[in-house]
Amino acid sequence: MLGALLIGVVALLWSPLPGSPTAQAAPSLTSKAGAGTVISSTDITDQKDARMTGARQVIAMTYLSENAQGELIPVRGTVSIPEKNPHGGDYRIFAWAHGTAGLGDGCTVTDRMGVRVDGKERWHDWMGPWLDDGYVITATEYAGVGGPGVHPYADGEMQGKNVIDSVRAARTVVAQYSDTRAGTDYLTSGGSQGGQSAVWAGHLAPTYAPELHNVGVAASSVPVDTSQLLKVVAPGVPPVAIPDYVTYVSYVLAGVKAARPDVDVDSYLTPLGKELVEDAATQCYPEFSPSTRQYNVGQMVTKPLAEGPLIGVVHELSAVPDAGYRAPMLIQQGTLDVVAPAPLTSAWVDRARADGARIDYQTYNDQHGLGAYSETAALKWANTLQWAR
Numbered sequence: 001m002l003g004a005l006l007i008g009v010v011a012l013l014w015s016p017l018p019g020s021p022t023a024q025a026a027p028s029l030t031s032k033a034g035a036g037t038v039i040s041s042t043d044i045t046d047q048k049d050a051r052m053t054g055a056r057q058v059i060a061m062t063y064l065s066e067n068a069q070g071e072l073i074p075v076r077g078t079v080s081i082p083e084k085n086p087h088g089g090d091y092r093i094f095a096w097a098h099g100t101a102g103l104g105d106g107c108t109v110t111d112r113m114g115v116r117v118d119g120k121e122r123w124h125d126w127m128g129p130w131l132d133d134g135y136v137i138t139a140t141e142y143a144g145v146g147g148p149g150v151h152p153y154a155d156g157e158m159q160g161k162n163v164i165d166s167v168r169a170a171r172t173v174v175a176q177y178s179d180t181r182a183g184t185d186y187l188t189s190g191g192s193q194g195g196q197s198a199v200w201a202g203h204l205a206p207t208y209a210p211e212l213h214n215v216g217v218a219a220s221s222v223p224v225d226t227s228q229l230l231k232v233v234a235p236g237v238p239p240v241a242i243p244d245y246v247t248y249v250s251y252v253l254a255g256v257k258a259a260r261p262d263v264d265v266d267s268y269l270t271p272l273g274k275e276l277v278e279d280a281a282t283q284c285y286p287e288f289s290p291s292t293r294q295y296n297v298g299q300m301v302t303k304p305l306a307e308g309p310l311i312g313v314v315h316e317l318s319a320v321p322d323a324g325y326r327a328p329m330l331i332q333q334g335t336l337d338v339v340a341p342a343p344l345t346s347a348w349v350d351r352a353r354a355d356g357a358r359i360d361y362q363t364y365n366d367q368h369g370l371g372a373y374s375e376t377a378a379l380k381w382a383n384t385l386q387w388a389r
Contacts, residue, residue, distance in 0.1 A: 035161065036168025036209075037064045039074055041176065049115040053124055054131030055080040059177055060111055063169035065162045067143045068152040068259035075147055075162055077140040078110040079170045080127075081178050085134040090183030091174065092215075092387055094135040095167050096127070097159065097190030097197035099221075099369065102284030103144065103151040103254055110139040125372035129379050136182050138170035142197075144258065150281045153255030154193070154226050154318040160200030163188055164209045185213045185388050189378060192340065192369060195219035196320060202329060203321045215385045217325075218378035220332035220370045223340040224348040226252055226318035233305045237298035242338050243368070246292040249300065250280035256313060257281075263313050273300030322351035328358040330381045332374045334366035 041061045044050040050058045058080050065075040085091060098109040115122045130137055140162050144151030152158060167186045174182040188198040188205075198219040205214035223229075229242070230249060242248075254277050257265050266274055276292060283291075305311055329352075333345045342363065349361045360381065364370060 033064060033072075035065055035072060036165040036172075038169050038172045039063060041173050043177065044078070044111065047111075049112045050078070051114045052080060052121060052127055052131060053114075054083060054128050055114075055137075056083040057081045057177055058113070059173050061169055061173050062147075063165060065140075065143060065165035066158055067149055068155050068158050073143060073148045075141060075143050075165065076108065076110065076145070077138060077166045077169065078113065079173045080113065080131060080137040080139070081174060082131045082134050082136065084132075085180055087134050087387070090181045090185075090388065091134065091136040091178075093167055093170060093182050093186035094130045094137050094382075095163050095170075095186050095188045095198075095201070096137055096139045097163050097188065097194035097201075098139065099190065099192035099194045100153075100248075100251065100285055101145075102286075102288060103153055103251060103280060104282040104284055105146050107284035108141055108146050110141055113139065126375045129376060133379060133383070136170060136174055138166045138186075140166035150254065150258040152259035152317070153251045154196070154223075154314070155255060155259045156196050156200040156318055156320060157204070158259075159193070159197035160202075160204045161208060163190075163197050163201040164205060164212070167212060168209065183388055184211065185215050187216050187218060187382050187385070188214065189218040191220040191374070192223065195222035195340075196224075196318070199320050199329070199331075202327055203324055206326050213388070214327045215387055216327045216382060217329040218332075218382060219329070220374050220378075221334060221337060221340045221368050222320065222331060222345060222348075223318065224320045224344050225315060227311050227315035228344060229339075230314055231306045231311045233297045233301055235298055235301055235303065237296065239296040244289045244292065245297055246276065246295050246300065247280075247285070247289045248339070249297050250276045250288075250292065252314060252318070253277045254280040256310070256317065259317055260313050263309060265310065268301050268303055268305060268308075268310060270300060270302055273302075276300060320348060322348055323355040323357075325352060325355070325357040328360070328385065330360045330362065330378055332370055332377070333361070333363045334368060334370055335363050336366060337368040339368040
């Protein structure tokens with residue numbers, strides 16, 4: 001009874017207002033409503049900055065997915081339905097996970113995929129070719145961003161489930177808004193935090209969503225183990241050449257506090273560190289990053305982060321599994337990347353291959369956050385995979 005009541009309240013709170021344009025009523029939710037269940041959907045095609053060129057419709061959706069504690073909560077995302085379908089049959093699904101944007105409720109990315117910067121669409125060079133090739137793009141936020149609680153940043157398993165549940169939800173949404181269905185075949189993709197999420201989704205796919213078919217994973221700039229960047233943080237550590245190091249450390253520690261409240265993160269922090277981690281829980285990357293550049297990580301802590309349980313917890317949350325992959329993967333890596341260093345990625349690729357993973361590992365003379373050329377290569381690679389049609 002309590003479960004049904006809670007889900008009913010969630011549906012009420014997260015459904016669009018009556019009379020909102022092309023809003024779809026939430027399905028009848030019960031205590032058995034599962035991950036990927038759509039709570040609400042609204043056509044935002046004509047909303048400012050929502051539509052990328054090549055999308056016929058853009059649908060904002062709220063659906064159920066897990067938080068760090070394994071509870072189903074409302075998670076936001078969008079579905080971009082392409083103008084054409086050159087492959088015929090059901091739509092292929094491109095499940096995209098965005099990179100670090102911040103932990104606060106206002107730090108959404110997916111409802112602004114058509115935003116223009118200096119007169120040019122921000123995401124078109126990356127996502128446009130997928131739309132032109134007839135892929136439905138489902139783009140998820142992460143649990144806690146624009147929804148209940150604080151986003152547990154770098155919790156790879158949770159993020160991977162959010163990605164997969166967005167595929168489940170997207171299939172429902174496409175059926176509501178399009179005459180063409182979205183198939184069960186999907187590819188996960190993303191860069192940086194999104195790359196971690198995409199690979200985790202590939203690892204989870206066979207057991208978490210056996211009703212779907214994960215055709216492959218295309219991921220770039222993957223932080224395979226964030227704990228490696230944090231374990232060197234100690235009082236007095238001089239500034240290092242890692243862009244936005246304080247920002248990332250603050251986000252990770254805020255994420256640990258959200259995911260594992262049993263870990264006393266504050267016991268490691270100076271007053272400045274506590275202030276930064278508190279700010280990280282609400283501030284978005286474009287605003288937070290510039291404000292942290294006057295500090296270095298050594299000013300944040302009273303003792304090495306490698307002492308006690310903290311680093312082990314960060315590893316447990318963030319490390320990408322190196323075994324158990326069934327679908328082929330394209331891993332793209334910049335050799336000059338200091339946020340997700342190439343030696344760590346290369347070692348992970350070797351371990352995963354030793355377990356039987358099929359990995360196409362491509363390196364580029366580039367830094368963290370590869371250019372649109374990486375998506376061009378990913379689309380070409382994706383079209384060589386075994387899709388249903």
